[in-house]
Amino acid sequence: MNKSILMAAAIAAFCSSPVFAGGSLFGDDSSDEDSTGAIYGGASIGQSSDGSCDALKDQVGALLNDVECPTPSAWKVFGGYQIAPNLAVEGAYVDFGEAAADGAIPAVLGLNKVANPASLTSQATGFNVAGVASTPVTEEVSVFGKAGLMMWEKESAATIENFGPSATTITQKTTTDGVDLSLGAGAEYKIDDNWGVRGELEHFNGLNNNLYSVGATFSTF
Secondary structure: OHHHHHHHHHHHHHHOOHHHHOOOOOOOOOOOHHHOOOEEEEEEEEEEEOOHHHHHHHHHOOOOEEEEOOOOEEEEEEEEEEEEOOEEEEEEEEEEEEEEEEEEEEEEEOOEEEEEEEEEEEEEEEEEEEEEEEEEOOOOEEEEEEEEEEEEEEEEEEEEEEEOOOOEEEEEEEEEEEEEEEEEEEEEEEOOOOEEEEEEEEEEOOOOEEEEEEEEEEEOO
16 A cells, blocks of 8 residues: 555656656657657566465465465556647556465374465456556657556465365365556657557556566557
8 A cells, every 4th residue: 555655646746747747857848749649559568466475374374384476477458549748548458467375384183294285376357547647758768657447357266285184175266356546657668650668567456466567569650
């Protein structure tokens, strides 16, 4: 939550600054009226983090040992419409990949210690709509901030193996969804009038997920 508040404050300050009001970082008005009405799209790949380790500990208690949490790969496709030289509306479909956390719960069965492997997997996807405010740094480089809403769905499964005298496997599956705040910031490098490369960091509040990505963009401008 603190990260969301800080990022929202940064975006608000950015959007209200003299730079966003019409000039560049160097004080000259570099807005291009011809960019209004441009349509753009692209695709990005990256990594996401959704707190699966903490969720696993909450599921099975404080006895969990040797937790391993590989970082999931993620991707998204997006498109937008430039409604003003420094402002666009952007939509995206995001696949956060499969997050997983694996560990073991110490247990005592008779006189023998038996390790109970435990795991939590989750798969989240969503549709995001955001307003994007941008400003040029140089002729080729621009920075941007975004704020919007994410409609998401997340499927999770918690599993404990070798449980009890019969060494059974217990799995609990849950599905959650919602519509929550999304925030982001990044930079884009303009290769030519149509192609560019962007990198960005986004936070999706309802999923408690950070997405780090880099991708290519194509614009009709």
